[in-house]
Amino acid sequence: MKKQEFNNLIYHIVSMIPYGKVATYGQIAFMAGMPQCARRVGQAMHNAPEYFELPCHRVVNSKGRLVPGWQEQRGYLLNEGVHFKENGNVDLKQSIWRWDTEST
DNA sequence: AGGTTGACTCACC
DNA sequence: TGGTGAGCCAACC
Numbered sequence: 001m002k003k004q005e006f007n008n009l010i011y012h013i014v015s016m017i018p019y020g021k022v023a024t025y026g027q028i029a030f031m032a033g034m035p036q037c038a039r040r041v042g043q044a045m046h047n048a049p050e051y052f053e054l055p056c057h058r059v060v061n062s063k064g065r066l067v068p069g070w071q072e073q074r075g076y077l078l079n080e081g082v083h084f085k086e087n088g089n090v091d092l093k094q095s096i097w098r099w100d101t102e103s104t
Numbered sequence: 105a106g107g108t109t110g111a112c113t114c115a116c117c
Numbered sequence: 118t119g120g121t122g123a124g125c126c127a128a129c130c
Contacts, residue, residue, distance in 0.1 A: 046110090
């Protein structure tokens with residue numbers, strides 16, 4: 001089942017997001033090799049069972065907006081030291097996961 | 105089968 | 118960065 005495999009791939013990438021960092025759907029989709037499938041990443045996230053232990057709270061959109069209807073997400077990120085803006089969005093410029101520049 | 109929605113992104117400003 | 122408009126793809130009704 002390809003769709004399941006796709007989700008599995010997404011889960012794998014999401015599970016490797018470092019503590020105190022956040023990743024965008026487009027970023028994950030890009031890493032998955034499908035930069036246009038950002039929306040499907042979101043669907044995969046919503047489909048992600050809780051027992052997957054996925055740090056889906058570290059996944060935000062391009063503008064750093066959190067998941068609508070999930071206030072706990074902000075608490076998790078705050079607890080991890082993620083910077084937030086006054087408008088309630090994460091500070092992407094500081095907490096974005098730069099997976100391609102982390103290997104200094 | 106057809107229309108709407110959505111855990112999105114890019115272009116524009 | 119971020120509100121709006123338009124494109125995008127799968128799921129849902």
